Amino acid sequence: MRTSGVYLLCAFLLLSLNLLFVSCSSDETNSEEPMLIVKFNFDGNQQRLNNLGQPAAIPAGHAAQTPDFHTISAHYFELAPDMYTQLGDGSVLYHAPETTQGGTNAIDFSQAKIVSEGETFLKIPLSQVASGNYNWVRVSLSYQNYSIKFRQAGVDYNGTLASFVGFNTYITSHSIGNNFFDVNANRLQGYWAFALDDYPYSSEGQAPAGATTVPNPLASTSPIPAGSCVVTGKFANELQITGNETKDVVVTLSLSINKSFEWQEITPDGKFEPSIGENVVDMGLRGLIPSFTREN
Incomplete structure (x- = not known):
């Protein structure tokens, strides 16, 4: 009888522990x-x-190609209720670190969050999003990394381009494959670096000031500062935040990369050939269509 009592006591304790674990797991x-x-x-x-x-065509004397995107970064994200909401007056949910180490205020590239397509860039508690109805998204893009086609002495190669499109970026160093670029200074919007994928060749340069395309359909009612890269896009359906959400809301920012890498041609063959003086003039994204889903 004593043995049976011990077994019963052990079984009771084990059941109690299981129930406690289930309860804690459920609470979590x-x-x-x-x-x-x-x-x-x-x-x-x-x-x-x-x-x-x-809609924009490619200007006469220019050529462009649609790059193969690898990664991207942004330093600002905002939800705006309507077309009259001024930049910064909506729900600003992200502002990346900045620094004056290079002299003037600039994005701190060493702290940039760089992601690939479909990877989570931001994850913000919905409790931090002001309740309201949002029709517009504003996102300030800062860095792009993608593959392009490149011609040298009549031979076509593949290469990778790092494109810095933020208003101003402080860069200590960055790399493309085994190619390292020591900068240790600020670089204004339009700085780029390039490296061939399979050959020991690299270069860097600067697109002209003001040449980077930054689509803003609200330019007449809600402008953006010159030299910024705050791309603006409208939800097809209004995003409503009530404050009573129980499930995640996933916002997808679809960026147009349609012939987004553009250069000034010398030989009109549609081939980017910097060795003959063909210069990059535009690396801006060509449009933003935001959408959202509510997770079940």
Whole structure:
């Protein structure tokens, strides 16, 4: 009888521990806060826009190609209720670190969060998003990394380009494959570096000031500062945040990369050939279409 009593006591204690574990697990699951999750998508078929958000052709004397995107970074993200909401007056949910180490204020590239397509860029508790109805997204892009085609002495190669499109970026160093670029200074919007994929060749340069396309369909009612890269896009359906959400909201920022790498041609053959003086003139994204889903 004593032995049976010991077995019963052990079984009771084990059952109690199991129930406690289940209870704690359930509490932890129920206590997970719903999040706003932001991801990027790159679309080579999305409409190619100009600074005013209107369809744009390639200018005479220029050529362009649709790059193969690898990664991207941004330093600012905002939800705006309507077309009259001025930059900064919406729900500003992200502002990346900046520094004056290079002299003037600049994005701190050493702290940039760089992601690939579909990877989570931001994950913000929905409790930090002001309740309201949002129709517009503003995202300030800062860095792009993608593959392009390149011609040298009549031979075509593949290469990788690092493109810095933020208003001003402090860079200690950065790399493309085994190629390292020591900068240790600020670089204004339009700085780029390039390296061939399979050959020991690299170069760097600067696109002209003001040449980077930054589509803003709200230019007449809600302008952006010159030299910034705050791309603006409208939700097809209004995003409503009530403050009572129990599930995640996933916002996808679809960026148009339709012929987004543009240069001034010397030989009119549609081939980028910097060795003969063909210079990069535009690396801006060509449009933003935001969308959202509510996770089940």
